[in-house]
Amino acid sequence: ETATSGNFELFKTKAKYMLTNEYRQVMVLGDEHFVRSMVCAALVTGISPGMTWIVLGSKKKRWIKDDDPIIIGFDARCTGAALTEFMQGTLKIRGTGLAEEYQQESPLDCFRGYTPQSFLDAVDERIASMNTSEQRAGYGALNRYGGIAGSAADGTCVFAYALRSLQDRGYSLDDMQGRADDVYLQTLAYLDNSVSFMGVTGNVTFNGNDKPGDIGVWQYIGTGDKQVGELFVNGTLSLDLHGGVTDEAWRPHPQPPQGARIPWEIIAAVVMGVLVCAACIGGGYSGVRAVRDRGQAKGAGRADNNPSV
Structure with a gap:
């Protein structure tokens, strides 16, 4: 669902269902605006703090803290500060979008002169330079989306290498811009079987339609995320990073007040x-x-x- 002024009531209906059935673990798949809408509905419906929110997909750094004017328009109680407090302990699961630790200082094949770490540092510096007072006042602070910058850079390189492979096979730029079946099939064959380079996200290669990579788990504690777990591409699972997952923010569903008891x-x-x-x-x-x-x-x-x- 997309949250609009016309269907915020739908989110509240879902929240009331969660309240009635005493749900304390909820998985939400959607963009930041969608997640805020669901959390706002839970807050105004009266669901007590301490739920376990499991959020899937990439989000900006410190996205929970941002004030969303549309969400505040739904209900003035749903400020960034209020949602931050309400969502303490939230678990976020997504691809890490990072190279392995031992690859962080390896030179990139495509963006020469950079390593995976220095490239992401350069992206952060560029974003910081764009965070002018006008930007903050008009559109809010810019923050890098976790797991996206490296993948976007590597995706650009994949297309560049694919075009070069076609050029090496004698195809002209006009041929590449055409819709000929052989160009399409040659490109797919290259992506499936030949592309391999050192990228921002590590070794870039494909297994069918998938690019193998690590999946991370982050937990929102205090004012920011910390990584608490990771499923590595080799199948190894670690859930004790930086102290592991904590349940200190979790609370059970409150019991109703005790009524008149038959003696x-x-x-x-x-x-x-x-x-x-x-x-x-x-x-x-x-x-x-x-x-x-x-x-x-x-x-x-x-x-x-x-x-x-």
Whole structure:
């Protein structure tokens, strides 16, 4: 769903469903605006803080802290600061978009003069230079999207290498711009079987339609993300990076206030007392009746021995 003024009620409906069913773990797949809309709906619906939000996909650095004018227009309570507090402990899962640690200082084949680390540093410096007061006032601060910059750079290089391979095969620029089947098939064959270079994200090669890479897990604690886990391309899984995942922000669904409780133990005592009393009364009555019956029997005997004249 796309959050607009017309369907924010849909987000609140979903949030009410989560509240009614006491959900405390929620996975959200969408862009920043979509996630903020869902979290805002949860906040205004009355879901208590301490949920585990699992967010998929790339987001800007410190994206949770940003004020979203459209979201605040839905409800003034949904400021960046409020959502930041509400989303403490959020888990974010995405491709790392980074080279392996041992490759960080390796020279790039395509962007010569850079290493994976120095290239990303240059991107950050460029973005910082564009964060003028006018930019911040009109559009908000610019921040690099995690896992995107390196992949975008490597994607550009993939196309450059593909065009060079076609050129080496004798195709002209006009041929490359055409729609001939052989050009298309030659390009696919190169991407599937031949492309291989050192890129910002590490070794760039394809396995079918996929580029192997690591998947990372980040957790939002305090005012920023920290990486707490990683699934490496070789299948190794680590979930104890930088101390691992913490559950200090998690809280269970609050229990409703205790209503008027039926005092079963008191009722049981009263019932037992009544039963005991009934037994006593019954026993007493039986005893009195027995004495009376014996008295009547003795009286009848005396009357038989002394008949009246």
